[in-house]
Amino acid sequence: MPRVLVAPDKFKGSLTAPEVADAVARGLTAVRPGVAVTCLPVADGGDGTLAAALAAGFESVPVTATGPTGEPVRTAYARSGDVAVVEMADVSGLVRLPGGRHQPLTATSRGTGEVVAAAVTGGARRVVLGIGGSATTDGGAGMLQALGAVLLDADGAPIGPGGGALERLARVDVSGVAAALRGAEVVVACDVDNPLTGPSGAAAVYGPQKGAGPDDVAFLDGCLVRLADAVADATGRDLRDEPGAGAAGGVGFAALAVLGAELRPGIDLLLDLLDFDRHVAGADLVVVGEGSLDEQSLRGKAPVGVARLARAAGVPSVVAVCGRRALDDAALRDAGIDAAHALTDLEPDTGRCMAEAGPLLERLASRIAGERL
Known part of the structure; x- marks a missing residue:
């Protein structure tokens, strides 16, 4: 019997990646009961990364940490x-903002440092x-504080949370970070190449997505400049212009400049972590997927990353499932995907697609089984 690897990302706002994989598996086996299906939900470093690791057999270790607006989560x-x-x-x-209310000047990355x-x-x-998916534009200052760095104002007092507080930053002491990390290696899943500051920086490009207006963007960019200057003084290295420094509101910068982290493309890093090469070996068909298959998908997103490695492993056929499709056949072929099936092919009402994604995915998967297996 054929072997199928089902390796989708989430359908954001509708189904998690494990739920997508389960629905596809049910649809495939409904038509081909004897087919050997392996489910390997994937992620690219944003929301869903934890779920993908747990689905692959990692153990969940609960932690209570500081949310982006200071509340425990x-x-x-x-x-x-x-x-x-x-x-x-x-x-x-962003999913941790109480009531979904953005806090562009005060949101903190402290909790991320606490979990690390x-x-x-x-x-x-x-x-x-x-x-991915951060609510913050604090340059990773909160993360660094949670890992033993000290950020002081001109009077020698610790500064408060958020990117706006960096306006008062005068000095950074990173001597405590090494002790907190205890020699551990940090590898960051990062899919953007923005610098920390300037017109392509964290505040200018991503600040508006986190609630920053034009004045806030200019203010936050100046605050990030202060952070970069202070970190350069403390470490002797200025990494503000490194590709990826502007990721996650500047957490990429803090990871590079202070944690000594390596930045890697998210899907490549996660597929290595999930032992994708072992799972894909011998597969006759790989099913990839995400909520919207569009131009963004071509920029290192999960379906294209999975398709690329599946092709490299010699898989004869790669098919995508999605909520909506905005790529033509030529673009799909160039990305290593033979065909794509969208929920909107079955149900034009996008509201119903969101609400009934699971059953619709099963129907799409049954169609794929009839065509490919």
């Missing part, structure tokens, strides 16, 4: 041996940090 990291996976979105992300610290204390020697 219940989150977790995923652990397998001495490797830990931390998802910034689940502790310092908990993972290291728990024995992690390698921390994989997914930083």
Whole structure:
């Protein structure tokens, strides 16, 4: 019987990646009961990264940490041996904003640092940090404070939370960070190449998505300049212009400049972590997927990353499922995808597609089984 690997990302706002995979598997086996289906939900470093690690067999370790607006939130990291996976979105992300109200000047990344610290204390020697979906533009200052850095104003007092507080920053002491990390390696899943500051920086490009108006953007950019200057004085290295420094409101910068982290494309890092090569070996068909298959998908998103590695492994056929499709056949072929099936092919009402995504996915998967298996 054929072997199928089902390796989708989430359908945002509708189904998690494990739920997508389960629905596809049900649809395939309904038509081909004897087919061997392996489910490997994936993520690219944003929300859903933790769920993908847990679905692959990692253990969930609960943590209570500081949310983006200072309130405690219940989150977790995923652990397998001495490797830990931390998802910034689940502790310092937009989904953690009370009532969904943006706080562009005061949102803090402290909780992300607290979860990293908990993972290291728990024995992690390698921390994989997914930083997509953040609510913050604090340059990673909160994360650094949680990991032992001291950020002081001109009077020698610690500054408060958020990017706006960096206006008062005069000096940074990073001497405590090494002790907090205990020699652990930090690897960051990062899919953008923005610098920290300037017209392509964290505040200018991503600040508006986090509620920053034009005046806020200019103010926050100046605050991030102060942080970069202070960190350069403390470390002797100026990494504000490094590709990816502007990721997650500047958490990429803090990770590079102070944690000594490596930044890697999110889907590549996660597929390595999930042992994708072992799962894909011998597969006759790989099913990829995400909520919207569009131009953004071509920029390192999960379906294209999975398709690329599946093709490299010699898989004969790669098919995508999605909520909506905005790519033509030529673009799909160039991305290594033979065909794409959208929920909107079955149900033009996008509201019903969201509400009934599971059953519709099963129908799409049954169609795929009839065509491909």
